[in-house]
Amino acid sequence: MANFLKEYRCEHCNKLFFKGDLQSCMVEIKCKNCKNISRIEEKNCNSKDLAAVM
Numbered sequence: 001m002a003n004f005l006k007e008y009r010c011e012h013c014n015k016l017f018f019k020g021d022l023q024s025c026m027v028e029i030k031c032k033n034c035k036n037i038s039r040i041e042e043k044n045c046n047s048k049d050l051a052a053v054m
């Protein structure tokens, strides 16, 4: 099931934040590695599908 989940990574250092299937959410996340804050926005959110691996 996890195979189709999208990987969301820090755009600064490319550290993997989490895998999930976001469709219309905005997530703001701070990279634990480089402290860069990234915003991830997707259309058609379905946050129950989020499978956090943080």
Ligand SMILES: [Zn+2]
Binding pocket: 010, 011, 012, 013, 014, 015, 031, 032, 033, 034, 035, 036
């Ligand atoms: Zn980073």
